[in-house]
Amino acid sequence: MRYQIFSSNHWKCNALFWWCIAVLILALSAMVADAIAADTERSSEGQGEGVMRGAYLARVGNCMGCHTTKGGQPFAGGRRLSTSFGIFVTPNITPDMETGIGLWSEEDFWQALHQGRSRDGRLLYPAFPYTEYTKVTRQDADAIFAYLQSLSPVSQVNSPHDIFFPYNSKSLLAIWRALYFKEGAYEPDQSKSETWNRGAYLVQGLGHCNACHTTRNILGASQDEALAGGQIMGMNWYAPSLSSHLEAGSGGWEIEEIVALLTTGITKRAVASGPMATVVRQSLQYLSQEDTYAMAVYLKSLSENVSSNMPGGVSFSVMSGSLRKHMDLGGKLYEEYCQTCHGSDGKGVPGIYPALAGNRGVTMDSPMNVILSVLNGGYPPTTAGNPRPYGMPPFQQVLRNEEVALVVSYIRNAWGNRSSLVSAVDVDRSKGGNY
Template sequence: MRNLSEARLTSIWRIIVCVAGGLLSLVQMASAQPLTDSDTEQVRRGEYLARAGNCMGCHTTRGGEPYAGGRKLNTPFGQFVTPNITPDKETGIGSWSGEDFWQALHYGKSKDGRNLYPAFPYTEYTKVTRPDADAIFAYLRSLPPIAQTNPPHKINPPYDNQALLYLWRKWYFNEGVYQPDKSKSDEWNRGNYLVQGLGHCNACHTPRNVWGASQDDQLTGGKIMGSYWYAPSLISPLEAGVSEWPVEDIVELLSTGINSHAVTSGSMATIVRQSLQYLSDYDIRSIAVYLQSLGEKKGDAKAPRKARKMPEQVRQYLALGQEVYEKHCQDCHGQSGEGIPKIYPPLAGNRNVTMSPPLNTIRNVLYGGYPPATAGNPRPHGMPPYQHFIRDTEIAQVVSYIRNAWGNRGSLVSPEDVDNSRGSEF
């Protein structure tokens, strides 16, 4: 009987504990502060802004969890690893405040006050407004926390010295939120803000000095640090300047990755796929309006020199390239390099083909590629890689040919140029 009474008491006690736990949960649920409409709107706005800045593109490694970091960025100064920015308290930014996040974005300083390396583009993000920074932080705080410890940076000496980084910031970092130009339209200013600030286009489309600092903020083009792609000038009509394009054509290229004039490839195709295609009609048009306002007209640019009479050796070299073109390229790009609009890009008159350096054209032949799959171009036509079945000599010949056929004028390409264009894919 005693054992039976003890068993009953134990059961009753368990029931009491369960009921008490349930009541406690109900009390906690009742006392929790639900998200207000204002909070929800801020999170939604932050998600949009994070997409506009392509934050996930850097803070997500291939096959990894979104925003958990771990992506390796190779530079001449060492290898940087992007951090976890999910709200995990141990490995992410779960213990950060809005002020901490603003300090990183605007001042380039970590939560502990340590100077951040400009592999994180705070040199551009400093232009982002405080309300936009707060919205992005609210969105990141709304994400599921992911416990992921990423490996440390591998910075080459002496660049791992914080004293040198302090001097670098003194010389090359100008902190300050974007100030609108009152002489310009709201649309132009919005485009300028997105391009120069949140979109950090200058991080790629600018030449850099030996210390890795942007030499200007005019989008004059440059080799993308740590990659084997060239980000063309957005000013020069001989590269990727669009001052003479209709705004609608610029919008189409940025939002779909392709139009009747051009197609995006390499790093830019990734930006279109991950970020630009999701921007609002107003924002993408604002970017187009701003880009259209930059640079020179074709008539202002230095006219290309007339082609000299080719030496016989050069003529023979290009003739060999023509044979490769007719065998492998002509079916898609046409006998006269005319292409098929919005399917296969034209090569005749194509600035991407003729610009210096010829890096992007060589890599497109080596590795092939597709325009980005976007809502406006969901089934893009692509080009296969050719490095597996034609030699570097033939690639050099065919690239030289298309850079000098149908009125194109470009430098010749050597097999050494082809070999030097190889590198890690994104």
């Protein structure tokens, strides 16, 4: 992965050069991927079908993403998750007898996933998304358990959570559960196709999309209808609504484009960034074609009745003085710092630099993610479909808050985009988090 800032004169020949390199890398990585696939098949010969299915389902649930520290042993826990209630440290779920779940039975595991209770009866915190996993079937839970039990045990003692008063109180957790947790099962909607139901089952259950894409109340409970979007706890990122056409609703998209976003993390008008890039990289890219397709069918149906051509954001009939000033000053900054990659027309370069024109991640009401993208830079996820993503450099040290506000206001209102202006205070606020 690399940053690449082109000077405009060299753009054409450079683009061709990098294109050739990209094709070469694609060819090479396809060979490597084949070799790895063959290897994995060999090493899983003799393992039960349940274990294989469990390995796949653990990917869908992204168990490894949370239960692994950077550079640590997979599933051995120790990853620290910051939330507004304190820091949760994920436990070891390898089959080690002393420090992991080696002594657990299928029943114990089912109780954890389905009811949020540990083997010793302790109530678990919903930082473990059992509020969503409760919809996973017993059969799928057993397969995941069989897979976890087939791993090599890792001896790694669990660290205690570091949760603020009063959230560390056991009785508060019991009250929380009584108020907000309902043990459940996925109930198929008979009026819908089997594919739609498969997609709904994955999105609502193991995929735990609602763990981020929802508004939470002060006690961290999901507040509104499913997938309506919200600020992620303990992070500054905003997870957009998956049902609103103004945010990330995909009612007006072709199924193929939704599938491409979920598997490669980048399409001509969207890119998965920040925490969503992680979800694609660690989990969604590994889904089978059928399951990705099913997810896309379900996601599309969440906002099916809305035309994709409806304008987004605020509409300005006349350009106000304040807007004109932002557009002038912001436009100059854009030309200097952004245009080489995102283009003077804001259309980017397909599959390499995302379009900012017509990009709902840029125009949606909450400016948080756009500001974070400019401050922190970033990469689309590394996936089989996009093995060496081009990155964006961070501008935190390059631009002052006022300048970030101007350039962000500019891209939210140039090329037919229409959205609210952003102030230096918004930029400052977005620097407060820990992501």
